[in-house]
Amino acid sequence: MSIEIENVTKQFNGFTALNDVSLTIPSGELVALLGPSGCGKTTLLRIIAGLESPDGGQILFNGENTTDRHVRERKVGFVFQHYALFRQMTVFDNVAFGLTVRPRSVRPSKGEIRDRVMGLLKLVQLDFLADRYPAQLSGGQRQRIALARALAVEPRVLLLDEPFGALDAQVRAELRRWLRRLHDEIHVTSVFVTHDQEEALEVADRIVVMNRGRVEQAGTPDQVYDQPANPFVLNFLGNVNLFHGRLQHGGIEPDSRNTVSYVRSHDIEIERTPQDSTALRAEVKHIQKLGPSVRVTLAVAGSGEFIEAELTRDTFQNIGLQQGESVYVRPRQVRTFVEDYQI
C-alpha cells in the first residue's frame, strides 16, 4: 500500500517539528527517514501511524484520506525504539495481543491464533522463547518480538521508530541485515526512522533525508549519495571536506558568488608527485588508523585549510606516508554549491 503525505505541518509549543512536508512512499518499499535528532522524522512517523495528528495537511493510504482515522482503525504495525513489549505478558501473549483484543465476531479461534503466533515466532526465529517474559530476553530478541507482534495483525504499513537505536553495534548490524531479508520476504510497505546514514544506505530502497522539519532530498540510496541535492545531504551522508572557493590550478580560488567546494574524505588521492593541475600541495599533520581504513589529516599549503583523507590500509602502506611529510592531494570528485545555505 502506498502512503502519500501532503503538506503536513506540526508544531509543538511554538517549535516547528514539521514544515510543509510532502512525500510519496511507494507500495511495497522499505523507506528510511534519515536525519539528525530533532529533524522531525519521528514526528512524521507518528503522524503516519496516527499517534499524533498534524496541524495541517493530510495523510493518504492508497489514495484514501486517513488523516482523521483513529490509530486503531489504520491497521498499521508500529515498532518502538524501546520495544514497548507488554512486560506482564509472555512473548506468546505479546504477539497474540493484536488478535485477542479483536471483537468476538472477527477474532480468530484459539487454535488459529496459536498457529499464527507460532508462525510469526518462527519467522523471527524465536519460537523457542514463547513462554518467556520480555525481561528475560536480550535487546535484539525483544526487538524481533516487537516486530512479530506488529506483524501479527497483518498491517497494511509497517512503521519502525529507530528500531535498532537501543542495541549495541554488532546486534544492530546483524538485525538490520535480517530486517532487509525479512522485507524481501513479506513486502509490506515499511518506513523506518534512523539517524544512522550507514543503516539507511544499507537497508532502505529509498532514503528521505530530513532536516529541520523539511525534506531535503528523497531518492534511492545511490541518488542521495551520488547526487546530493544540497550541502546538507552531502554532509550528512559521509565525511566531507569543505573549501571556500573553487579547486583549480593547484589551489583554492575564492569567487564572488561564495562558491563552496565539497570533497568526500575517501575521494581524496594522496600522491608524491602531482598527476595533474588539480593537485594541491599539503603537509601530513596527523595519521589515525581506524581498523580497515586510515584517516590522514593534511594542511593545505598556503591556505591554512585542513583536509581529511580516508585511505584503505593497503593504499596507506603502499604510499608509506610519514607524519610531517610534504605530499600532493588530488580530489577525485568535487561538488560545488553556491553558498546560500547554512548547515
Added chain:
Amino acid sequence: MSSTTENHTARHNGIRTVGEPAIVRWLLTAVAMAFLALFLALPLAAVFSQAFEKGWQTYLAALKEPDTLAAVKLTLLTAAVAVPFNLAFGVVASWAIAKFSFPGKNLLITLIDLPFSVSPVISGLIYVLIFGRQGWLGPWLEAHDLKIIFAVPGIILATVFVTFPFIARELIPLMESQGKDEEEAAIVLGASGLQTFFRVTLPNIRWGIIYGVILCNARAMGEFGAVSVVSGHIRGMTNTVPLQVEILYNEYNYTAAFAVASLLALLALVTLVVKSVAEWNVRRQMKSQERG
C-alpha cells in the same frame, strides 16, 4: 540504555571508593537501631504488655464490650467506603497526570498533596464549617433532616479527605516511570481504551495499587484528628477505634484502652509486612523499566 548502565556502575563504584570507615558505618547503624528500639519497638511492646496485663480473659472481655465492637464496626465501614473511593480517584488522577498533559495539571498535583500539608484537625473543621449547624449548608441539611456532622457521613467524609493522597501519590511516579509506550503499542494493535487499561495499564501498576491501598487503609482506620472533630464522640454510635481508645484511657480503664489499641498496633504490623512486599515489587518493576 548504555547511559543508564554506566550510571549504575558509576554509582556502584562511588559507594566502594568514597565509603566511610567501618567504625563510622557501625556507629551510624547502631544509632539508628537504638532510635528505632526506643521510639518504635518499646512502645509497641508496652501496648501489648499492658493489654495482656490482666490475662487473656480480661483482654477478650474488653474487646467484646458492645461500645468497642460498635467502634470496630464503624472503623471497618469507614475504611470500606474511603479506600475504594480513593482507589478510584487515585487511579483516574494518576492516569491523567502520568499519561496526558492538560491545562491545570500542576494545580491538580498540588491539590492532591493538600491533605498532607493541612493539619487533620483543620480537615475536620472544614467539614464542620460546611455541614455543621452554623455552617454554609447547615440550615438546608437541617430542613431536610440530613445529619452529616456528628454522624457517620461526616466521619467518612473527613477520612476520605485525609487519605486522599495515598494512592495517587504512589501511582503517579510509577506510571510516569513506565511512560506510555505500552499503551500506545496496545492501541496501535487495535485495543480499545478499556482493553488497554485492563490488560496493559492495570497489570503494570498492581503492586503500586496494593501498596497505596494498604497505606490508605492504615490511615483510614487510624485517623484521629479529623474524625475527632466531626464525630461528636457518641458512644456506640460515632466512635471509631482510635476515639474509643482515647475515651477508655481518659476513664482510667487502661487494660481496655490498651486492648483496643493493640488492634491498631496489629493493623500496623500487618500493614508493614504487606507494604514491604509491595514496595519490593514496585522497586523491582521500576528497575526492570530502567533496564528497558
